Amino acid sequence: MDLQLDGKRALVTGSTSGIGRAAATALAGEGAVVAVHGRDRKRAEETAAAIAGSGGKAVVALGDLARDDGREAVVSGVESELGGIDILVNNVGGSTRDGWPVAEPADWGAMLNLNVVSAVHLIGAFAPGMRARQWGRIIQVGSAAGANPPPSMAGYGAAKAALANLTVSLAKDLAGSGVTANIVSPGPTLTEGWREFALSFARSQGMGEDFEAARAALMSGPLANPSGRLAEPGEVAALIALVASPLAASINGANLRIDGGFTPTVN
Ligand SMILES: NC(=O)c1ccc[n+]([C@@H]2O[C@H](COP(=O)([O-])OP(=O)(O)OC[C@H]3O[C@@H](n4cnc5c(N)ncnc54)[C@H](OP(=O)(O)O)[C@@H]3O)[C@@H](O)[C@H]2O)c1
Numbered sequence: 325m326d327l328q329l330d331g332k333r334a335l336v337t338g339s340t341s342g343i344g345r346a347a348a349t350a351l352a353g354e355g356a357v358v359a360v361h362g363r364d365r366k367r368a369e370e371t372a373a374a375i376a377g378s379g380g381k382a383v384v385a386l387g388d389l390a391r392d393d394g395r396e397a398v399v400s401g402v403e404s405e406l407g408g409i410d411i412l413v414n415n416v417g418g419s420t421r422d423g424w425p426v427a428e429p430a431d432w433g434a435m436l437n438l439n440v441v442s443a444v445h446l447i448g449a450f451a452p453g454m455r456a457r458q459w460g461r462i463i464q465v466g467s468a469a470g471a472n473p474p475p476s477m478a479g480y481g482a483a484k485a486a487l488a489n490l491t492v493s494l495a496k497d498l499a500g501s502g503v504t505a506n507i508v509s510p511g512p513t514l515t516e517g518w519r520e521f522a523l524s525f526a527r528s529q530g531m532g533e534d535f536e537a538a539r540a541a542l543m544s545g546p547l548a549n550p551s552g553r554l555a556e557p558g559e560v561a562a563l564i565a566l567v568a569s570p571l572a573a574s575i576n577g578a579n580l581r582i583d584g585g586f587t588p589t590v591n
Contacts, residue, residue: 327569330355333406334568337389337398337446338416340367342515343465346561347413352380354565356411359385359402363394389416389442390434399449408453411568414443415465417487418517419480432479439483440490447494451503460503461568464491465560468511468583474546484509488579495577504576506567511583512547513555551584 329351339348340362352358352375360372360382372382385401388394402409417439421431443464454460466484473481487507494505512518519535526538543554563582567575581587 325571327354327565327571329411329565329569332356332410332568333359333408334411334413335359335361335385335398335402335406335409335446335450336413336415337361337442339413340364340371342517343510343513343557343560344413344415345371346557347415347564348382349375349378349380350558350561350565351411351413351568352382353378354569356568357381357383357406359383359406359409361385361387361398361416363388389445390438392445395442395445395449399446402450408457409450410454410457410459411461411463412446412450412454413463413465413564413568414446414487416442417465417467417484419477422479423476424478427479432482435479435483436486439480440486443487444490451494451498454503455498455501458502459570460498460501461572462491462494462498462503462505463564463567464488464505464507465564466491466507466509466579468509468581468586470507470509471579471581471589472587476546491579492577504567504573506572506575506578506580508560508563508567509579509581509583509587510555510560511549511581511586512543513557513560515557518554547586549584549586553584555582555584 334351334356336348338344339360348358362368368384375382383405387397469477469481470484491507522538531537
């Protein structure tokens with residue numbers, strides 16, 4: 325299938341590892357010119373070089389999306405390298421200290437800032453250009469925790485729920501513009517971020533540094549899903565590439581779950 329992404333310009337935030345790197349690689353593989361983003365220049369340049377080595381086109385944009393000056397740096401870097409974008413993938417996100425017994429209000433604020441406010445900032449910067457050109461794709465990376473929040477991920481789940489909610493209002497605001505807004509919500513996915521999460525679970529349960537034991541305990545316990553597996557980053561990336569395609573013009577305001585069936589509801 326030709327996803328018709330040849331020549332489209334894309335920014336994937338947090339694309340030096342994990343789901344973001346896989347999404348940047350997938351979009352570039354379909355012909356898009358991709359801005360690889362992270363805080364670490366070496367990792368970003370290495371990712372861009374890997375994409376170029378596979379015949380794709382990539383530039384680098386650096387900046388800490390938890391900070392206003394970092395957000396401004398990303399916007400100006402992308403504008404100067406690509407002169408605007410057609411596809412924005414708001415992938416950066418994650419949790420800090422979380423869970424009802426331990427998270428302070430400041431921790432909740434930090435999670436909302438990283439997961440939600442950073443995305444709002446980039447939407448504000450790039451949506452007007454997409455609207456003016458009458459075509460665009462805005463894709464948030466949410467989480468199954470947005471609809472099915474474990475108590476240990478209270479702040480993170482609430483932030484991802486906000487991201488899903490704002491995606492729907494954004495799709496309505498962009499009505500008739502040729503720009504769609506969607507959220508792709510993965511369940512557990514085997515990335516560096518998930519590996520760290522599993523290791524911290526292992527330590528908290530007296531398993532030391534035994535990643536495989538933590539993985540088995542999580543996937544047969546609190547994170548069990550009917551598919552019985554972790555997703556691979558490339559699987560999430562394939563869904564992001566499809567939603568980014570002109571073929572997905574009627575997918576709009578949708579929360580697309582890719583969680584092995586973890587979220588036990590009809591919608
Ligand atoms: N992995 C899962 O199981 C899973 C499940 C559901 C949802 N998700 C969501 O999927 C997204 C990606 O997760 P992942 O597991 O792929 O993450 P990851 O492997 O930890 O990668 C994180 C990426 O984000 C960048 N990054 C982190 N903090 C940043 C900041 N403050 N400013 C700029 N860049 C930053 C990192 O680059 P640098 O280090 O170079 O800055 C890196 O490129 C997140 O939104 C996460 O919530 C993941």
